[in-house]
Amino acid sequence: MPTALKILLFAIGALLLVLAFIGGGVSIREFSVPRMQRIPRLFAAGAGTVLVLTSVVLFAVTEEEGGDGPVTGSTPTPSPTASTPTQAPTSSPPPSSPTNSLGEIGQHIPQNFVDDCRPMSDLPRGAVEGAECDRSPDAPEYVDYISFPDSPSMNSYVTDLLGVTDVSELPKSNCKTREDFENGGYSNYETENGQHGFIICAVVDNKPIVLWTEEFLSIVAMAEEEHLDVDLEAFINWAMDMEKSGPVLDNSSSAATAAAPGS
Secondary structure: OOHHHHHHHHHHHHHHHHHHHHOOOEEEOOEEEOOOOHHHHHHHHHHHHHHHHHHHHHHHHHHHHOOOOOOOOOOOOOOOOOOOOOOOOOOOOOOOOHHHHHHHHHHHOOOOOHHHEEEOOOOOOOOOEEEEEEEEOOEEEEEEEEEOOOHHHHHHHHHHHHOOOOHHHOOEOOOOOHHHHHHOEEEEEEEOOOOEEEEEEEEEOOEEEEEEEEOOOOEEEEEEOOOOOOOHHHHHHHHHOHHHHOOOOOOOOOOOOEOOOOO
């Protein structure tokens, strides 16, 4: 029941009780209320008492129920209608090949060991893509391939790495003997299909290093062997055989053997 109606009942009941009280005759100085007849007075007293008690009871009940409005429970969330499960495909798509995961640079790594390569985790500044390749029967201890947006960016990376302003500052070398590697040096090369660049040999931490560039693709490759006691001539010949070492123009049909270093 609305609160306003309860108050109204209480007020009417109280008024009737007051009326029954003063109906017996009240006189205060100049003000006087004449006596009511006995029956109307009893009716007023009874009705007023009933109304007052009723309103008090209603107030008490409302207080226990926590308010005037209807108590509403939370609307139950309907359970989702079970749908017919979609049948899983019988065959999963083929996993991406290592060449795909390497990006475009994977197309320029020889097929005979591209499966042993992974994307480079920390690219040099200015590089576009990179690949790190572990030892395999067709590669030395490790080989890195790094591609750049253009040839000047590639050459800038190499000269910064070597601490020179131009590769021509290094001595010329065939890079075929232990002495050649220990002294360090470079050679120009050009393949039969027009690939060209320069190759550099050196010794770092007692390990022979070969670094070579490919101007057309703007790719730097760098290979390392375990120690100086390996066949260094075979190592440099592997690096200069583009079909074996890369970077190749396209590993789906690679056929590019470099000219001998020192040209």
